[in-house]
Amino acid sequence: MTAETATAAERSFGEDVAFLAGHQDVHVLKSADGQARVALVAAYQGRVMTSTAGGETGDSYGWINYEHVASGKPVPHINVYGGEDRFWLGPEGGQFAIFFKAGDKFNLDDWQTPAVIDSVTYDVKAKSDTSATFTKKAGVTNYSGARFDLAIERTVSLLDAAAVEKALGVGAGEGVKTVAYESVNKLTNAGRQAWDKKTGLLSIWILGMYKPGERTTVVIPFKAGGDELGTRIVDDYFGKVPGDRLIVKDAAAYFRADGKYRSKIGVPPRRAKPVVGSYDALNKVLTLVQYTLPEGVTDYVNSQWAPQDKPFAGDTVNSYNDGPPAPGAKPLGPFYELETSSPALALKPGETATHVHRTFHFQGDEAALDPIARATLGAGLEEIKAAFQAGE
Numbered sequence: 001m002t003a004e005t006a007t008a009a010e011r012s013f014g015e016d017v018a019f020l021a022g023h024q025d026v027h028v029l030k031s032a033d034g035q036a037r038v039a040l041v042a043a044y045q046g047r048v049m050t051s052t053a054g055g056e057t058g059d060s061y062g063w064i065n066y067e068h069v070a071s072g073k074p075v076p077h078i079n080v081y082g083g084e085d086r087f088w089l090g091p092e093g094g095q096f097a098i099f100f101k102a103g104d105k106f107n108l109d110d111w112q113t114p115a116v117i118d119s120v121t122y123d124v125k126a127k128s129d130t131s132a133t134f135t136k137k138a139g140v141t142n143y144s145g146a147r148f149d150l151a152i153e154r155t156v157s158l159l160d161a162a163a164v165e166k167a168l169g170v171g172a173g174e175g176v177k178t179v180a181y182e183s184v185n186k187l188t189n190a191g192r193q194a195w196d197k198k199t200g201l202l203s204i205w206i207l208g209m210y211k212p213g214e215r216t217t218v219v220i221p222f223k224a225g226g227d228e229l230g231t232r233i234v235d236d237y238f239g240k241v242p243g244d245r246l247i248v249k250d251a252a253a254y255f256r257a258d259g260k261y262r263s264k265i266g267v268p269p270r271r272a273k274p275v276v277g278s279y280d281a282l283n284k285v286l287t288l289v290q291y292t293l294p295e296g297v298t299d300y301v302n303s304q305w306a307p308q309d310k311p312f313a314g315d316t317v318n319s320y321n322d323g324p325p326a327p328g329a330k331p332l333g334p335f336y337e338l339e340t341s342s343p344a345l346a347l348k349p350g351e352t353a354t355h356v357h358r359t360f361h362f363q364g365d366e367a368a369l370d371p372i373a374r375a376t377l378g379a380g381l382e383e384i385k386a387a388f389q390a391g392e
Contacts, residue, residue: 008211013052013060023069029158036179046122046134048085053177061361063209063335078113080332085183088117088205091301094308096200097143106305114140131157146199149191155184170375176364185355189347203301204342204355209335212259215281217384218319219377222271224251229270237264247387254387255319259334262323266315269298276317276338277377279384286369288360291340299344312344
């Protein structure tokens with residue numbers, strides 16, 4: 001069996017990197033002991049393709065589209081290469097969308113991901129064993145005809161055990177393998193005009209693709225409270241999510257991540273907390289994403305595929321579960337995503353905004369993983385597994 005014929009779940013980190021290196025330049029960040037590793041590809045917009053906590057032969061946590069990478073041929077709409085941390089810009093839909101041009105219908109036929117976040121190679125500004133910095137200058141035009149000249153810089157850095165504990169307030173116990181990294185993403189208004197709400201704003205949008213599973217559950221904690229905080233979970237991006245796929249409790253939502261049903265959920269800023277996660281009960285992998293969440297800021301771009309009455313009433317954090325877009329159709333992956341966004345960015349010429357997105361993978365005995373889940377997500381592993389009766 002080769003890496004190409006193996007299933008995504010069977011491939012090791014080393015096999016994934018060897019495959020990628022056969023098609024693009026790959027830079028691997030490594031911890032001092034070589035166990036924590038992160039694979040980066042500049043040709044795919046400096047994205048993190050995958051990572052591991054177990055060295056060359058360890059489990060590979062990111063989802064990679066072997067078929068598309070191997071083809072070497074760009075395709076319309078979106079180039080789904082995969083990857084755990086990729087740089088995007090919002091909004092996707094609405095009158096200020098950058099994925100649709102004036103006159104387009106908000107459907108898959110007209111949807112087109114801008115080249116700067118889809119098909120162009122980023123420049124490598126610096127790299128070392130523990131970090132790499134990528135840059136790119138470009139321009140995008142939104143549905144309403146507003147032009148944005150911009151400069152992008154993103155630095156991906158490996159995080160050691162001390163940095164993990166400082167970020168999360170909890171460390172990994174004995175017997176838990178860990179890999180953690182952060183992307184510091186900067187967007188600069190490189191034009192001569194200020195970006196204004198009247199003609200639309202951009203946001204920094206970071207998305208991570210992971211391998212789906214029958215026993216994988218996304219957990220999104222949110223602020224409990226009454227109607228004064230507004231909607232808890234937005235669940236109608238692609239039609240309302242069925243009840244057997246989304247369970248909303250007082251302070252957390254549980255979302256199936258099996259890659260079998262195209263659906264998406266989000267949390268508005270008044271409800272959002274700066275962490276989201278998932279648990280793969282089969283492989284005993286707890287994944288956490290922590291991100292920049294400015295206190296009191298409520299203007300976030302709205303990416304729903306329709307003209308919008310409230311274009312700055314978007315979500316702060318999202319999760320997407322892939323699946324066939326229509327009966328009998330082929331899914332994009334399948335995969336599932338954890339996504340975070342910056343606020344809407346009203347930048348003056350030369351002004352820069354920064355959005356930090358941190359990814360943590362913990363793998364090991366459930367007794368050791370449980371305290372980490374409770375401290376960060378507010379839910380123990382048994383509760384997470386029981387949400388969709390995915391327990392053993």
